[in-house]
Amino acid sequence: MQPTPNTYQHGFYPDERGRFGDFGGKFVPENLMAVLAELEVAYKDALQDPAFMAELNQELASYVGRPTTLHYVPRFSELVGNDVKVYLKREDLAHTGAHKINNALGQGMLAKRMGKKRIIAETGAGQHGVATATVCAKLGLDCIIYMGEVDIQRQSLNVFRMKLLGAEVRSVDSGTKTLKDAINEAIRDWVTNVETTFYLFGTAAGPAPYPRIVRDFQAVIGREARQQIMQQEGRMPDQIYACVGGGSNAIGIFYPFADASDVELIGVEAGGSSMEPGQHASTLVVGRPGVLHGAMSYLLQNEDGQIMDTHSISAGLDYPGVGPEHSYMKDSGRASYVTASDATALKGLEALSRTEGIIPALESSHAIGYLLEQGEQGKIPAGSLIIINLSGRGDKDMMTVAKAFNVNL
Amino acid sequence: MSIYSRDHLDKTGVGARLLQVHQRSLWTVVAGEKTMETSSISVIEQDGHGVPAQKITRAFERAHAEKRGVLIPYFMCGYPGIKASVDVILAAAEGGAEIIELGMPFSDPLADGATIQHAGHIALENGMSIQGCMEIAKQVSARCDATLLLMGYYNPVLSYGLERFCAAARANGVSGLIIPDLPVEEADPLQAAAYRHGLALIFLVPPTAPDERIAMAAQRTTAGPGGFIYCVSLSGVTGSRQELPAHLQSFIARIRAATQEHPLPLAVGFGLSTPEHIASVTSYAEGAVVGSALVKLIEQHQADDPAAAVKTYIQSLQKQ
Numbered sequence: 001m002q003p004t005p006n007t008y009q010h011g012f013y014p015d016e017r018g019r020f021g022d023f024g025g026k027f028v029p030e031n032l033m034a035v036l037a038e039l040e041v042a043y044k045d046a047l048q049d050p051a052f053m054a055e056l057n058q059e060l061a062s063y064v065g066r067p068t069t070l071h072y073v074p075r076f077s078e079l080v081g082n083d084v085k086v087y088l089k090r091e092d093l094a095h096t097g098a099h100k101i102n103n104a105l106g107q108g109m110l111a112k113r114m115g116k117k118r119i120i121a122e123t124g125a126g127q128h129g130v131a132t133a134t135v136c137a138k139l140g141l142d143c144i145i146y147m148g149e150v151d152i153q154r155q156s157l158n159v160f161r162m163k164l165l166g167a168e169v170r171s172v173d174s175g176t177k178t179l180k181d182a183i184n185e186a187i188r189d190w191v192t193n194v195e196t197t198f199y200l201f202g203t204a205a206g207p208a209p210y211p212r213i214v215r216d217f218q219a220v221i222g223r224e225a226r227q228q229i230m231q232q233e234g235r236m237p238d239q240i241y242a243c244v245g246g247g248s249n250a251i252g253i254f255y256p257f258a259d260a261s262d263v264e265l266i267g268v269e270a271g272g273s274s275m276e277p278g279q280h281a282s283t284l285v286v287g288r289p290g291v292l293h294g295a296m297s298y299l300l301q302n303e304d305g306q307i308m309d310t311h312s313i314s315a316g317l318d319y320p321g322v323g324p325e326h327s328y329m330k331d332s333g334r335a336s337y338v339t340a341s342d343a344t345a346l347k348g349l350e351a352l353s354r355t356e357g358i359i360p361a362l363e364s365s366h367a368i369g370y371l372l373e374q375g376e377q378g379k380i381p382a383g384s385l386i387i388i389n390l391s392g393r394g395d396k397d398m399m400t401v402a403k404a405f406n407v408n409l
Numbered sequence: 410m411s412i413y414s415r416d417h418l419d420k421t422g423v424g425a426r427l428l429q430v431h432q433r434s435l436w437t438v439v440a441g442e443k444t445m446e447t448s449s450i451s452v453i454e455q456d457g458h459g460v461p462a463q464k465i466t467r468a469f470e471r472a473h474a475e476k477r478g479v480l481i482p483y484f485m486c487g488y489p490g491i492k493a494s495v496d497v498i499l500a501a502a503e504g505g506a507e508i509i510e511l512g513m514p515f516s517d518p519l520a521d522g523a524t525i526q527h528a529g530h531i532a533l534e535n536g537m538s539i540q541g542c543m544e545i546a547k548q549v550s551a552r553c554d555a556t557l558l559l560m561g562y563y564n565p566v567l568s569y570g571l572e573r574f575c576a577a578a579r580a581n582g583v584s585g586l587i588i589p590d591l592p593v594e595e596a597d598p599l600q601a602a603a604y605r606h607g608l609a610l611i612f613l614v615p616p617t618a619p620d621e622r623i624a625m626a627a628q629r630t631t632a633g634p635g636g637f638i639y640c641v642s643l644s645g646v647t648g649s650r651q652e653l654p655a656h657l658q659s660f661i662a663r664i665r666a667a668t669q670e671h672p673l674p675l676a677v678g679f680g681l682s683t684p685e686h687i688a689s690v691t692s693y694a695e696g697a698v699v700g701s702a703l704v705k706l707i708e709q710h711q712a713d714d715p716a717a718a719v720k721t722y723i724q725s726l727q728k729q
Contacts, residue, residue: 017594025594025595026592026594026595027563027590027591027592027595028590028592029519029520029589029590029592029613029615030592030612030613030614030615030618030622030626030641031615031616031617031618031641031644031645033592033594033618033622034617034618034619034622035617174523174526174530175516175517175530180517181517184517184518184519187519188519188520188521188522188646191519191520191644191645191646192644192645192646193644194617194644195617195644290564290567290568291562291563291564291567291590292517292564293517293519294590299564301564301568303568304538304539304540304565304568304569305515305539305564305565305566305567305568305569306515306516306533306565307516307517307564
């Protein structure tokens with residue numbers, strides 16, 4: 001049965017054109033079409049190879065440290081109030097400190113299987129860059145990371161980690177000098193070196209088949225969480241919160257719950273310093289559909305279709321696009337998307353640190369701060385069972401946070 | 410009103426010649442009515458300008474008859490300034506350029522090298538927009554007879570509205586469109602609008618394209634109102650290079666073979682900059698595109714007379 005494009009139907013998309021309803025597709029220079037087709041075939045082949053999947057699962061367990069825990073946070077729950085019970089899916093405990101490793105490992109193993117020895121990747125906060133550099137070191141692959149000049153400055157620790165892991169970090173000084181420009185430059189490299197190079201894309205965006213590949217490799221988060229919440233609470237959660245930049249951690253936890261229509265899925269975008277144009281990165285909340293980085297999806301663009309500048313205190317959310325499956329989930333009403341400001345994120349970061357001894361990444365802090373403020377305003381139904389995807393740990397952000405709190409380190 | 414009423418060529422010959430070029434195209438000519446129609450395409454044909462894309466076909470036919478190639482320069486609309494870009498485009502036409510690509514700037518030009526990225530950035534800072542590009546097309550088409558193609562990324566076109574874009578392009582004297590991030594799989598909506606307005610939609614074919622994809626691009630082009638195949642000389646982004654790629658001629662031969670059933674003019678672009686490049690390429694292809702080299706030239710001559718420099722350069726490219 002062919003569903004109408006934007007009615008949510010679980011497990012139907014992406015279709016053979018790489019679409020999620022009206023979104024997705026392959027809007028790329030022709031020079032990449034052959035390699036995208038090759039990737040699609042290789043990926044499907046790997047999925048059906050029990051040996052590949054067994055090796056992936058083995059590495060996820062012993063190298064990444066999966067399953068990560070689903071951890072109850074009683075003192076933070078109390079702050080939210082109204083007898084809600086909050087659990088954190090602890091992706092911050094995964095090797096390298098964020099969920100990015102799930103996808104980097106999967107794609108890295110796929111690249112090796114395809115015989116590609118040169119890996120390129122983009123990174124914003126540096127977490128995907130670190131995860132990619134880590135996997136390349138482990139698998140013996142050459143690694144080049146593109147990173148915006150602005151992000152290099154605010155994430156110098158992660159730059160050092162990548163170099164230590166043997167990666168070459170290339171500074172991108174075009175455009176806004178952040179994640180979107182790093183993706184542009186990585187795509188230019190890929191167009192040029194397409195025969196030898198595997199583009200290890202970090203988020204659930206980009207041309208097909210990337211949104212699906214990234215979702216599949218990240219869906220381990222949601223599969224584990226679903227099993228864990230049933231074991232620990234004996235019931236499904238009422239709400240799941242995740243931060244959304246490109247949307248990989250969010251789709252990873254949303255997707256395995258999306259067939260359960262009673263579970264409310266809430267994506268929290270970066271509200272930046274204000275909702276004025278250029279001051280935030282709330283793509284799904286205020287953007288409109290368009291084409292960027294190979295896919296049709298919601299975009300922050302001006303009236304003339306030029307991509308707008310964005311701002312977020314967290315480099316990982318500082319992106320004017322979003323994965324096409326989120327656009328589909330928004331338009332079909334399966335998930336809702338909201339926005340949390342820089343200040344709300346900082347508040348969430350501080351609250352979780354002080355109540356639970358867990359310093360979250362600034363990205364994840366958007367989801368934490370949003371829930372906290374909703375709770376304070378009495379907007380969370382009494383007794384709700386809630387999961388927040390704690391997508392990464394906050395160590396990398398300490399310079400930024402100190403600066404925001406006017407502390408000189 | 411007949412669609413050929415303002416044709417520069419004789420009225421009865423055009424359709425026949427078009428059929429020679431598009432031997433297996435869907436196009437049929439109803440000689441008595443002098444209208445063109447197909448089973449799947451209906452062309453809006455009320456303004457008496459003829460099918461715009463035929464102007465492309467005629468440019469290649471003229472060059473073929475004179476045993477030369479067609480030089481296709483590229484200019485970024487709004488670079489180095491809005492008025493200055495009109496001047497350099499007109500200078501190129503005066504220098505003998507018959508087909509001219511008008512670049513539409515985009516904030517995220519992922520198929521372009523540093524030179525065109527920079528020009529696009531300046532153009533946007535100068536306030537260039539899709540509407541602005543249409544204005545430039547209008548001014549240029551009013552003052553010279555060159556065939557104009559709009560080239561740019563998909564999102565600004567989509568944002569402007571596909572139908573509105575194609576109607577405006579046609580009304581402002583444009584003959585065809587080149588959208589580097591729109592492969593055939595995603596081209597249907599724009600293609601339908603373009604063909605409805607008699608505009609060519611030109612597909613780019615790089616060395617990594619397998620034969621069946623090359624044939625697919627050719628088949629789509631011949632099913633439309635006209636055009637050519639844009640052969641991308643190398644795997645990479647735009648930007649001038651010292652040497653032509655080693656396997657360029659054999660790549661063009663491969664395209665020729667793969668498009669045998671849908672023969673079209675072949676124009677080569679990416680990396681060309683010298684008279685020797687142009688002479689070499691047009692010995693086995695019908696056209697040669699020059700972009701980044703022109704942008705650099707304009708940048709070098711910003712302080713004096715970029716239009717004069719462009720005219721001299723365009724003339725020099727055709728001398729060999």
